């Protein structure tokens with residue numbers, strides 16, 4: 588590792604990241620799209636993946652024109668069991684070296700567990716848990732070898748507070764990603780490969796409409812919401828500083844702090860009561 592790289596753990600320079608490549612999953616909308624904009628603005632080349640090819644192509648062209656970086660769209664479905672394998676093969680065949688990874692693609696399955704299909708839950712686990720684990724496993728050795736890597740796992744405030752009725756596996760999947768991120772950070776920090784679990788609260792994206800709960804969550808006041816750009820900026824800044832967990836937004840930080848103080852049964856009751864207004868049965 589060069590001395591310059593060693594300094595990167597506490598503060599990256601544009602010069603250091605310029606020309607490196609970041610892979611962002613779920614880049615066709617919301618937080619992933621905002622991450623693509625942040626990375627490109629900092630001088631990174633980007634690989635953009637999601638299912639909607641036209642959106643990825645339009646974003647790639649926009650970022651190339653605006654920031655003079657290279658942008659590669661790769662459209663595929665991460666719910667497919669061979670999705671990650673295909674993605675890694677595509678990256679390899681184009682000769683790309685991935686130094687930054689944002690595991691962001693995601694969606695919610697509305698409703699109580701017993702009333703949902705196993706197919707929906709299985710796809711959910713594939714996209715939210717298995718794919719990020721597999722992708723990280725494929726890309727991490729190269730990052731360690733090169734002595735540089737930045738990984739953001741987009742989790743959620745939901746992973747830091749009690750589970751809710753409805754969206755049954757959501758909190759569990761995000762708690763998983765938070766613990767996974769912490770272990771990765773501790774294992775690889777010495778090799779200058781930093782991992783951050785990014786925990787946004789409500790964020791203006793397509794997420795809630797896709798899950799069919801857009802109308803319900805819109806009842807939450809302005810103070811509860813962040814923009815996708817704010818979330819992505821906080822995530823980028825956090826991983827460059829080597830922070831293990833980044834909670835986004837004042838209200839989210841208050842909720843997380845309060846839930847840590849309360850006894851579990853009381854925290855569970857409070858979250859259950861509040862979540863009735865935005866979680867579908």
Ligand SMILES: NC(=O)c1ccc[n+]([C@@H]2O[C@H](COP(=O)([O-])OP(=O)(O)OC[C@H]3O[C@@H](n4cnc5c(N)ncnc54)[C@H](OP(=O)(O)O)[C@@H]3O)[C@@H](O)[C@H]2O)c1
Pocket residue numbers: 612613614615616617618619636637638639663664665666667691692693694714741742743744786787788789790791792793794795797
């Ligand atoms: N919005 C919030 O309030 C909020 C809060 C906390 C955490 N988060 C987390 O933030 C992340 C991004 O969500 P968002 O809010 O930005 O939602 P969004 O606007 O709906 O974007 C979701 C992205 O994931 C992609 N995606 C979904 N299923 C996929 C699949 N099977 N294969 C490949 N890509 C897939 C979508 O692309 P295609 O449809 O084109 O495939 C899209 O690019 C998620 O992990 C979510 O859990 C969101």
